[in-house]
Amino acid sequence: MPPQLNPPSTPGKLKTDKYYPSYSHRLRPHRITLFSTLLLALIVVFFYLSYSPSSSSSLLPRRSLIWGGPKWESRVRSSAKLRTGGRFTVLVTGAAGFVGTHVSLALRRRGDGVIGIDNFNDYYDTKLKRDRKHLLEKSGIFVIEGDINNKELLEKLFDVVPFTHVMHLAAQAGVRYAMKNPASYVHSNIAGFVNLLEVCKSANPQPAIVWASSSSVYGLNSKVPFSEKDRTDRPASLYAATKKAGEEIAHTYNHIYGLSLTGLRFFTVYGPWGRPDMAYFFFTKDILSGKQIKIFEGLNHSSVARDFTYIDDIVQGCLGALDTAKKSTGSGGKKRGPAQLRVFNLGNTSPVPVTRLVSILEKLLKVKANKKMMPIPRNGDVMFTHANISSAQREFRYKPTTDLETGLKKFVQWYLKYYPSSSRRSSW
Ligand SMILES: O=C(O)[C@H]1O[C@H](OP(=O)(O)OP(=O)(O)OC[C@H]2O[C@@H](n3ccc(=O)[nH]c3=O)[C@H](O)[C@@H]2O)[C@H](O)[C@@H](O)[C@H]1O
Numbered sequence: 001m002p003p004q005l006n007p008p009s010t011p012g013k014l015k016t017d018k019y020y021p022s023y024s025h026r027l028r029p030h031r032i033t034l035f036s037t038l039l040l041a042l043i044v045v046f047f048y049l050s051y052s053p054s055s056s057s058s059l060l061p062r063r064s065l066i067w068g069g070p071k072w073e074s075r076v077r078s079s080a081k082l083r084t085g086g087r088f089t090v091l092v093t094g095a096a097g098f099v100g101t102h103v104s105l106a107l108r109r110r111g112d113g114v115i116g117i118d119n120f121n122d123y124y125d126t127k128l129k130r131d132r133k134h135l136l137e138k139s140g141i142f143v144i145e146g147d148i149n150n151k152e153l154l155e156k157l158f159d160v161v162p163f164t165h166v167m168h169l170a171a172q173a174g175v176r177y178a179m180k181n182p183a184s185y186v187h188s189n190i191a192g193f194v195n196l197l198e199v200c201k202s203a204n205p206q207p208a209i210v211w212a213s214s215s216s217v218y219g220l221n222s223k224v225p226f227s228e229k230d231r232t233d234r235p236a237s238l239y240a241a242t243k244k245a246g247e248e249i250a251h252t253y254n255h256i257y258g259l260s261l262t263g264l265r266f267f268t269v270y271g272p273w274g275r276p277d278m279a280y281f282f283f284t285k286d287i288l289s290g291k292q293i294k295i296f297e298g299l300n301h302s303s304v305a306r307d308f309t310y311i312d313d314i315v316q317g318c319l320g321a322l323d324t325a326k327k328s329t330g331s332g333g334k335k336r337g338p339a340q341l342r343v344f345n346l347g348n349t350s351p352v353p354v355t356r357l358v359s360i361l362e363k364l365l366k367v368k369a370n371k372k373m374m375p376i377p378r379n380g381d382v383m384f385t386h387a388n389i390s391s392a393q394r395e396f397r398y399k400p401t402t403d404l405e406t407g408l409k410k411f412v413q414w415y416l417k418y419y420p421s422s423s424r425r426s427s428w
Contacts, residue, residue: 067144067146067153067156068156073160075142076115076142076144076157076160076161077160077161078140078142079113079114079115079140079141079142080113080114080115080160080161080163081113082111082112082113083108083111083112083113084111085110085111086110086111086112086113087111087112087164088107088112088113088164088165088322089112089113089161089162089163089164089165090107090112090113090114090115090163090164090165090166090167090322091115091117091157091161091163091165091166091167091207092104092107092114092115092116092117092166092167092169093116093117093118093148093166093167093168093169093170093196094117094118094168094169094170094171094212095114095116095117095118095133095136095141095143095169096116096118096120096129096130096132096133096136096143097118097129097132097169097170097171097173097275098132098269098271098273098274098275098311099169099212099266099269099311099314099315099318100116100118100167100169100170101132101135101136101273102271102273102311102312102314102315103167103169103315103318103319104116104136104141105135105136105139105141106315106318106319107167107319107322108139108140108141109139110319113161114141115141115142115144115157115161115163116133116136116141116142116143116144117143117144117146117148117153117154117157117170118133118143118144118145118146118170119145119146119147119148119170120133120145121184123172123173123174123177123184123277124275124276124277125276128273128276131418132273135273144157147192148168148170148188148192148193148195148196149187149188149191149192149195150195151195151198151199154195154196154199155199155202158199158200158203162203162204162205163203163207164205164207164208165207165208165209165210165322165325166196166200166207166208166209166210166211167210167211167318167322168193168196168209168210168211168212169211169212170188170192171188171189171192171212171243172184172185172187172188172189172239172242173239173275173277174239174275174277174278175216175236175237175239175240175379175380175381176237176377176379176380176381177239177277178237178238178239178380179237179238179379179380182238185238185239185242186242189239189242189243189245189246190242190245190246190249193211193246193249194249196209197209197249197250197253197259200253200259200328201253201256201257201259201330201333202332202333204331204332205327205328205331206257206258206259206260206327206328206329206330206331207328208259208260208261208262208322208325208326208327208328208340209250209259209260209261209262209325209328210261210262210264210318210321210322210325211246211250211261211262211263211264212263212264212266213243213244213246213247213263213264213265213266213343214239214240214243214265214266215265215266215267215268215307215345215347215385215387216235216236216237216239216240216243216382216385217232217235217240217243217244217247217265218230218232218382218385219232219233219234219235219236219240219382220234220236220382221234224351224384224386225347225349225386225387225388226345226347226385226386226387226388227345227388227390228265228343228344228345228388228391232244232247236380236381236382237379237380237381238380239380240380246263247263247343250263250341251341254339254340254341256335257328257330257333257334257335258328258329258330258334258335258336258337258338258339259328259330259339260325260326260327260328260329260339260340260341261339261340261341261342262321262325262340262341262342262343262344263342263343263344264317264318264321264343264344264346265343265344265345265346265347265387266309266314266346266347267306267307267308267309267345267346267347267348267385267387268306268307268308268309268385269309269310269311269314270308270309270310270311270407270408270411271310271311271312271407271410271411271414272311272410272411272413272414272415273311273414274311274411279354279357280308280357280361280408280411281411281415283357283358283361283369284361284365284411284412284415285419285422286369286370287358287361287362287365287367287369287370288365288367288422288423289422290370291370292370292371292372293358293369293370293371293372294372294373294374295354295355295358295371295372295373295374296354296374296375296376296377296381297373297374297375297376298375298376298383301373302383303353303354303355303384304353304354304376304381304383304384305351305352305353305354305383305384305385305386306351306352306354306357306384306385307347307348307349307350307351307352307385307386307387308348308352308357308404308407309346309347309348309387309400310348310400310402310404310406310407310410311407312401312402313346313348313398313400313401313402314346316398316399316400317344317346317392317396317398318346320392320395320396320397320398321342321344321392321395321396323396324395324396325340326339326340342395344389344391344392344395344398345387345388345389345391345392346387346389346392346398347385347386347387347389347400348387348400348402348403348404349386349387349388349389349400350403350404351384351385351386352404356404357404357408358371360404360405360408361408361412364408364409364412365412
């Protein structure tokens with residue numbers, strides 16, 4: 001029996017000819033015109049949103065983002081408002097990132113006004129970023145979906161809020177991924193940073209800026225521990241090269257415009273809400289699922305080691321750097337005097353071989369890893385990192401207190417709660 005021919009109730013809900021073979025030829029011309037007009041209107045609205053000044057840059061992220069308007073401004077103001085005990089009004093870039101989330105929460109806890117910005121790109125699982133955003137919103141922190149390359153958006157933010165500080169954590173991270181997508185490093189770590197500094201230098205008042213550099217700037221150095229006085233002109237990855245470039249760019253903006261700038265060289269930061277592209281995170285996932293993990297080693301089976309640093313210690317360092325940052329000296333794009341320019345190592349001062357990291361994970365997960373040792377690939381990796389932290393200790397009493405075993409325990413607890421279906425029966 002042929003299906004019953006019920007005409008659709010609205011022109012937009014036409015059913016297909018497959019099931020309603022005799023219907024299409026009965027469409028009246030005025031219905032077709034109405035349908036086409038609606039379709040055209042939809043296309044026009046789509047293009048308007050994509051290319052209006054209120055949208056993000058065309059490279060990243062993939063969706064058109066809308067900002068502005070009285071409601072949006074009032075959300076921005078309310079998020080930036082100081083609470084009891086607060087002193088600073090901070091713009092946190094990369095707020096839905098791993099370090100960004102923890103730093104934003106810590107600032108809010110002590111009463112500072114915080115606004116986040118993040119482009120929510122899909123370098124790794126965007127659900128994790130959305131969940132972090134949700135966590136921030138529960139604490140009253142507004143995270144704007146936008147790219148640091150969007151000058152108008154940044155200018156608008158500075159129009160609405162006279163930020164005292166910028167905590168710049170937005171970046172394209174990961175040393176090995178730089179070979180796959182070099183342009184994303186230039187886009188975020190160089191072009192994005194310059195765009196942010198351009199806006200900061202013209203702001204009135206100019207904010208003080210604390211930003212994330214990286215331990216990777218020490219590149220192929222062999223003298224340990226790494227000191228801020230050591231050479232940093234032999235990066236092993238494009239990621240490292242863009243962070244090193246950031247340090248030189250910081251020097252320029254400090255010199256010409258009087259911006260107060262502090263770079264923090266983070267050493268392999270790990271912990272709850274971490275980055276799934278990092279070894280400790282995907283090792284955990286792969287150990288639980290029984291997938292083989294590859295552990296890199298050097299010549300003659302020598303260990304590859306990292307000065308793994310727990311997130312809470314990094315947060316303490318970030319806040320210390322913000323608290324001791326002096327004001328920028330310029331205004332309206334003009335320098336009025338010399339300004340502060342600093343760089344600090346934020347590490348743990350005790351490198352741990354990657355093999356030991358895996359043993360700790362095996363013990364905590366109660367699952368034996370399926371391991372394969374392999375020569376360290378020449379894709380940006382370095383053999384070891386080790387921080388000398390005496391400068392940060394002197395300047396703002398930075399003192400890491402979490403060893404790798406304690407920190408990984410907290411990470412694993414979080415991981416099993418966040419991914420409940422990942423748990424596996426013990427193989428020990
Ligand atoms: O300090 C930084 O500035 C950087 O730290 C981090 O880089 P890395 O120290 O390289 O961390 P991560 O990839 O977790 O590899 C950890 C260890 O596992 C080894 N490793 C890695 C992968 C693998 O399959 N096997 C393996 O043995 C690998 O050889 C290494 O020894 C950040 O990702 C980076 O964004 C930047 O912030």
